[in-house]
Amino acid sequence: MKPRTADKIATGVIVTFSSIIVAVLLGLLGFILFRGLSHISWSFLTSVPQTIRAGGGIGPQLFNSLFLLVLTLIITIPLGLGAGIYMAEYAKPGKITSSIRLVVEVLSSFPSIVVGLFGLLLIVNTFGFGFSLFSGALVLTIFNLPLMVRVTEQAFRGVPKEQKEAGLALGLSKWKIIVSILLPVAIPNLVTGTVLAAGRVFGEAAALLFTAGMSTPRLDFTNWNPLSPTSPINPFRPAETLAVHIWKINSEGLAPDAMAIAAGASAVLVILVLIFNLTARWLGRVLYQAFTASKVIK
């Protein structure tokens, strides 16, 4: 075969394969939104699910997902920031640092179900928190930490060296440099990374099956006492999230409209993840402009 013909064929194959990927994504999104959007209504988003009758909603699940996300971020952000700053600023190259890196790498490639099982064993059973939002948030923190550490480390390493040196030349202490010079510059990337990580947490289900539980008690949305078992904001009650709900109705749903509910809930989940993605990008850009007084180059 002539090299020129081979080149044409290869280019054709590469372009075709790439188009297949685009087509798969468009098909996926199209299918999910087409099947799901018709089922989404205000009552679907707010009413409680039905076990055997048709017409159930996803209200409590949606609330649980959002609340669990907030709880997770409250725990993850301080820990992830701390560990990431350590890796970027304090860690000296050597055996210890490289073994910490290995640990982070291993942790980030653990299957989420194994993280969930660990949560079941230690947090749910040994510590006695039971199936609860709190256990779920802790497990999601473990699941999310490696990503947060990597995001933080990269954000801090991305700060131009001169800015740090200027701080050192002014005789500032290390911590002062981290907080007042590096952090503001790193914030746009930090926010983008955190929101993207939040999107991942939002769709996670395998780690939550055995930690946050697969059921939600009847909630009373007028009860805001965080210690009452029917209160929506009690962190120690079991909570089924939206992703877990989709899994559950697909595998053991008894309602006659189970497939429609799964379609609607999937559409809601995907739309929320899309919103997270877009927000992450938009916030990153806005913050970058606000903190650096410069236009984005890209």
Add this chain to the structure above:
Amino acid sequence: MKSNNGSPVLIKKHHLEDWIGRIYTTFCVSLLVIVIVSMMYFVASKGLTTFIKDGVNVGDFLFGTKWDPNGDNPVFGALPFIAGSFATSLLAALIASPLSICAALFMNEIVPSWGKRLLQPVIELLAGIPSVVYGFVGLSVIVPLFRDVFPGQGIGIAAGSLVLSVMILPTITSIASDALSSLPKGLKESSYALGATRWQTIYSVILPTVMPSLLTGVVLGMARAFGEALAVQMVIGNAPHIPHSLFESASTLTSVITLNMGNTVMGSVQNNALWSMALALMVMTFIFVIVVRLLERRHRL
């Protein structure tokens, strides 16, 4: 350090801040290390109970083909699940790798001007779609399609690996694309200068150079496929034996754990056997990480 009024040591505010900062960040990192060490310890000790206390033979567990935990003479052979996990993740990597590598080539070599702008968001969106949604789409599109086209129920290893292959596309593509874009420019240009066509350049210069990175991507993709639980569980059928064809109901390690962990009593032999499978998953994760490390080391040379 003595101050003027004679008090022995004056701790200035910024010293204190510095200390608190250092202690806090060190604390966070140690927490991370403690978590992973305890995770390994707990899962391993629980997983080994099956062999130590319940007296199940390791060989029987790993290579036994019969899984019958509730029979009169309970047998715990996990080979069907281990084989299922390997089959689905290998097949998924086989489907996804060519697609991903082509996508990476498209972004970096064919149309570097706008290829990235088109495919980057596509890849990120694919990575962002939750796994249960993949499972749901697999259950409502792929399974009925396979049921019509091929003999059988549509569920099985084929459906599972097809769903997984879409899920691991982003992993492989982004690693391959990073590798391609970090290649030194001179490499490509010297090949063009010798009169090579684009495909000749890609085939004999670019691909051999980035091969370790491409393999890293494939291994990481496989690792993700190996550990994925719910999407696979929804489409694979969950029959506890080795299937005779790709379109027959099967199981993976993750799917059997997902289904049975909630229905078995903590501490029973069956439950412990599930923990042994979790241990197997964890060991496989280590193996994947080690392989990736070896590949990266080779790349550095």
